[in-house]
Amino acid sequence: MQIDSYNGGQKVCTGLDPDPGPCDPDLVSGQTVAPGVQYYDCSSTTTKVHIVTIDRSRPEYEMWILDDPTIRNPPSNVFNLQTVPDFAASYNALAAVNGYVWSGDEGTGPGQTGIPQTTLYETGIHYTSNTSTCPGFPGSCPEVLMGFTPQSGNGLDVSRIPQDDLSAPANQKYTYTLHGSNSTVMNSGGCTSDTTSNRWSVVGYSPTQIVLLSTATDVGLTHAEICPVLSAFGVEEAVRQDGSSAAGMFVGGSINEHVNPLVNLDYFVYGGPARHVAYAVGLVQLYPRQVQNSGFEAPVLSPGEAWRRMTGASQETTLTGWNxxxxxxxxxxxxxxxxxxxxLNQSGSGYVETTLATPADTYCLLRFYHGVNHHCNQQATFTVDIDGTSVASFTSTYDPNSLQEARVRFKTTGTAATLRFTSTTGGCGAATIDDVSVACTKQ
Known part of the structure; x- marks a missing residue:
């Protein structure tokens, strides 16, 4: 850009604006959002973007779909639209970018709904399938999936998955947090061709980091312009999120800012600095697991005791919460x-429940393991209720070597949550429940 100055009202050419330089972690200082999370404000560099990097080795973080389904059980594919900053605030997210496209209302204000048009899984629960369309493809447009596993103490595991590979057994773990896109940005370190210039958000990863990118306010970029930035941060795999007015990033923690708000006409069309979208993809920090086993297993069996009936006709012990x-x-x-x-051995009528202390108005994660009393059945079903609302149902299958792990996300309404497990398989072949814990997003 040429820089002009004025001398006595006369225009004088003084030279060219120096190149501001690329968005590169070696050239732009990162700001610490939280331990292992860095924010890079590259809105003044050659390629005007915002970047968040997340250390994949951190044991306290998970990547979540941040959403608000109209019904969680059975899972509804209709979502309440919210802004990325609102989703981030609801989930206490350290960073969040918008998700992919939806059908339904335009997102011009609160009270609107939409249906995500690509595949979406949350805590392993399948909410939507791919219904997106694009020119030249009969039926649904091909999609690529970005999936994350639950935290297992070994850091964040992530994979970009072609749509035909999702059914592979090795990829089932990534349905914990998974969303679809119709556009790959990077594949094995190579940049894919797409000349469409627009505002975009991107989710990508390197062997050591997860990287979130969103373009700066009112700036359009192509893949060819975005890829060098991703490469500078080591990204090898990346997918594109929804773009244009839907693109947005919120950075929490020490930054606590919506970094690329809408301006000008978009601000007025969408009623403020952010459009309402179907969901966001974000980073949450979980408190260390609380209430291990939740007291369900008291008292302890005596040495050599194979089993004990706790309640019922041959009741030996009465415990609060057992019915x-x-x-x-x-x-x-x-x-x-x-x-x-x-x-559970409840003939389809009883239940086991307990009430736990939890933070108010906070998203929490119930985690437990389940199996089946194989002496009678090879399969059993049960439901999970939280605060009197049915949130999920499960089917246990017998495995002589292990139990099935399950997670259920819920939002607290007060400073306590009541959990209830109810068998829907009668007799002694009911489901078994073990290792119950709850962890909540850190405020």
Missing amino acids: GPADLHSATDLVARGQQIID
Whole structure:
């Protein structure tokens, strides 16, 4: 750009504006959002973008779909539209970018709804399938998927998955947090061709980092302009999110800012600095797991005791929160995570429940393991209720070597949450429940 100055009202050419330089972590200082999370404000560099990097080795973080389905059980594909900053605030997210496209309302204000048009899984629950369309493709437009596993203490595992590979057993773990896109930005370190210039958000990763990118306010970029930035941050795989007025990034933690708000006409069309979208993809920090086993397994079986009926006709012990027959089995009798496990054994009428102290108005994660009393059945079903609302149903299948892990996300309404497990398979072949814990997003 030529720089002009004025001398006595006369225009004088003084030279060219120096190149501001690329967005590169070696040239732009990152700001610490939280341990292992850095924000790079590259809105003044040659390629005007905002970048968040997340250390994949951190054990306290998970990537989540930030959303608000109209119904969670059974899962509805209709979502309440919210802005990226609002989604981030609801989930206490450290960083978030918008998700992919939806059908329905335009997102011009609150009270609107939409249906995501690509595949979406949240905590392993399938909410939507690919219904997107594009020129030249009959039926649904091909999609690529970005999936994340739950935290297992070994850091953040992530994979970009071609649509035909999602059914592979090795990829099922990525349905914990998974969304579809119709556009790959980077594949094995190579940039894909797309000359469309627009505002975009991108989710990508390197062997050591997850990288979120969103273009600066009122700036359009192509893949060819975005890819060198991603490469500078080591990204090898990346997918594109929705663009134009839907593109947005919120950075929480020490920054706490919507970094690329809408301006000019978009601001007035969409009623403020952010358009309402179907969902966001964000980073949350979980408190260390609380209430391990939730007291469900008290008392402890005596040495050599194979099982004990806790309530019911042959009741030996009365415990608050136990209703209907339920049995304790030792690990020598049924597969268990520890020394013993609960068999719901409730004839489809009873339940086991407990009330836990939780932060108010906060998203939490219920985690547990389940199996089946194989002495009677090879399969059993049960439901999970939280604060009197059915949130999920599960089917356990017998595995002599392990239990199935399950997670259920819920939002607290007060400073306590009541969890209830109810068998829908009668008799002794009911489901078994073990290793129950709750962790909430850190405020």
